Amino acid sequence: xxxxxxxxxxxxxxxxxxxxxxxxxxxxxxxxxxxxxxxxxxxxxxxxxxxxxxxxxxxxxxxxxxxxxxxxxxxxxxxxxxxxxxxxxxxxxxxxxxxxxxxxxxxxxxxxxxxxxxxxxxxxxxxxxxxxxxxxxxxxxxxxxxxxxxxxxxxxxxxxxxxxxx
Ligand code: RP5
Numbered sequence: 001x002x003x004x005x006x007x008x009x010x011x012x013x014x015x016x017x018x019x020x021x022x023x024x025x026x027x028x029x030x031x032x033x034x035x036x037x038x039x040x041x042x043x044x045x046x047x048x049x050x051x052x053x054x055x056x057x058x059x060x061x062x063x064x065x066x067x068x069x070x071x072x073x074x075x076x077x078x079x080x081x082x083x084x085x086x087x088x089x090x091x092x093x094x095x096x097x098x099x100x101x102x103x104x105x106x107x108x109x110x111x112x113x114x115x116x117x118x119x120x121x122x123x124x125x126x127x128x129x130x131x132x133x134x135x136x137x138x139x140x141x142x143x144x145x146x147x148x149x150x151x152x153x154x155x156x157x158x159x160x161x162x163x164x165x166x
Contacts, residue, residue: 001056002032004125009037009047009064013087016116017063020085023122027139029129032057038070040153043072049077059125062110063118065089068100071110081128083121084110 006023008017017033024031032055040044052060052074060078069134075082083146086097094115108162113120121142130137158166 003032003056003058003129004029004031004122005052005055005057005060006031006033007036007060007062008033009035009039009068009070011035013063013065016085016087016118017061019118020061020063020122020125023119023126027126027136027143029136031127036070038073039067045073045092046077049074052078053080059083059128061085061118061121061122061125062089064079064101065094065097066091066100068097070103071112072104072108075104075108077112080108083124084112085118085121086112086115088116127150 006020006024008014010071014035021031028163034048036045049060055080059073060071060074060082061082062074062082062103063085064070066089068086070122071082071084079107084101086094086101088094098112101110104110107142111124113124126136126140129141
């Protein structure tokens, strides 16, 4: 059963959204992934968001660009957490997507990550699931420890080789 649902407004969002999927796969968490446009097929979108809770979904990760209403409308219909990923755009550099997603009216929260911040969206979703899953919490702690070791190893190399090697 998919605990996390990844949804995006277009297949053009896939290169970014794939980064969220990769993190979930790394942690062995089941997810579903859908391309659904809230604007171009509102009926399909409505059915998706309305049925997510009964399908067992605990967190929705929604990515969209331009007038990015997908995450906000997910939050209007789905009673559990929604994480929004604003897509970078050619015309406005993703500020359009960011403002559309982050400026939610009071009462309908969307946890908005950085422009193209799919990796953090997945990690945030995992942290939400980890509230009730001690094994997942341990895996997240190990992930953080690995990150720390990687930075330490880079610094150790810098101390050995000096800046010229970079
Ligand atoms: C949004 O419009 C999508 O999320 C995408 O980021 C943007 C452009 O969509 P396409 O024209 O590439 O399908 O709905």
